[in-house]
Amino acid sequence: MRAPEAALPLLAEGLGYAAGGVAILRGVTLAIEAGPPLLVIGPNGAGKSVLLRLLHGLLPPGAGRIHWAGPGPKRDAMVFQRPVMLRRTALANLEYPLALAGLPRAARRARAEAALAESGLAALAGRPARRLSGGEQQRLALARAAALAPEVLFLDEPCASLDPAATRAVEAAIAGIAARGTKIVMTTHDLAQARRLAGEVAFLHRGRLLDHAPAAAFFAGPAAPEAAAFLRGELLA
Numbered sequence: 607m608r609a610p611e612a613a614l615p616l617l618a619e620g621l622g623y624a625a626g627g628v629a630i631l632r633g634v635t636l637a638i639e640a641g642p643p644l645l646v647i648g649p650n651g652a653g654k655s656v657l658l659r660l661l662h663g664l665l666p667p668g669a670g671r672i673h674w675a676g677p678g679p680k681r682d683a684m685v686f687q688r689p690v691m692l693r694r695t696a697l698a699n700l701e702y703p704l705a706l707a708g709l710p711r712a713a714r715r716a717r718a719e720a721a722l723a724e725s726g727l728a729a730l731a732g733r734p735a736r737r738l739s740g741g742e743q744q745r746l747a748l749a750r751a752a753a754l755a756p757e758v759l760f761l762d763e764p765c766a767s768l769d770p771a772a773t774r775a776v777e778a779a780i781a782g783i784a785a786r787g788t789k790i791v792m793t794t795h796d797l798a799q800a801r802r803l804a805g806e807v808a809f810l811h812r813g814r815l816l817d818h819a820p821a822a823a824f825f826a827g828p829a830a831p832e833a834a835a836f837l838r839g840e841l842l843a
């Protein structure tokens with residue numbers, strides 16, 4: 607089977623967004639290429655979530671533009687901090703978007719079962735999704751988003767309300783999805799998590815992108831003094 611044509615790179619050029627007369631993002635220019643995960647970090651209120659929503663197309667930019675530069679159609683998905691589960695079984699939650707995508711019933715079942723198995727959730731297939739633990743729901747949401755093999759998967763603080771064991775399981779699921787070729791673009795407030803997962807880092811501060819670098823270079827010595835202060839654990843205004 608021929609691989610579908612890539613829609614990446616995804617280019618953000620001079621991106622701006624304001625709400626209620628307040629500038630939330632200003633002049634963000636960023637190229638997102640295929641490869642290991644991009645972790646978007648920065649202090650609370652820096653604009654990380656808004657940037658992801660703009661890139662995914664949930665919000666219209668107030669300035670600048672977002673451009674998928676590759677020849678293929680855009681294929682991206684997003685998972686939020688609190689996953690939204692349908693009032694159905696775990697398996698049916700996975701089958702639903704596959705049905706929307708037009709997969710025939712038999713192919714849906716096989717794809718959904720494979721996605722559950724890849725996430726280590728096969729034993730939960732018949733359980734009502736809304737009764738699963740927070741960590742299991744988040745892994746199910748990841749499996750659901752990944753089942754269509756998106757080129758880019760945006761994750762907004764996917765581990766924000768999870769304990770360390772659930773966080774480890776979600777991180778393993780994210781690493782698995784990345785290893786299968788999906789570009790992960792993820793926000794986190796957890797620097798240790800960023801170090802564990804990132805291939806590259808984007809640092810936002812007060813709505814501006816102050817650094818975008820390979821993770822090793824960023825953590826060894828970021829370009830912006832604000833990023834260095836953030837890594838030292840100093841409170842940034």
Ligand SMILES: Nc1ncnc2c1ncn2[C@@H]1O[C@H](COP(=O)(O)OP(=O)(O)OP(=O)(O)O)[C@@H](O)[C@H]1O
Binds near residue numbers: 630795
């Ligand atoms: N629709 C909106 N109307 C007004 N202000 C908004 C809106 N959306 C976001 N903001 C503000 O924009 C700023 C950036 O929000 P955003 O959620 O992107 O920050 P963040 O970097 O993800 O922060 P956190 O780490 O706390 O989640 C915040 O001050 C937030 O209150």
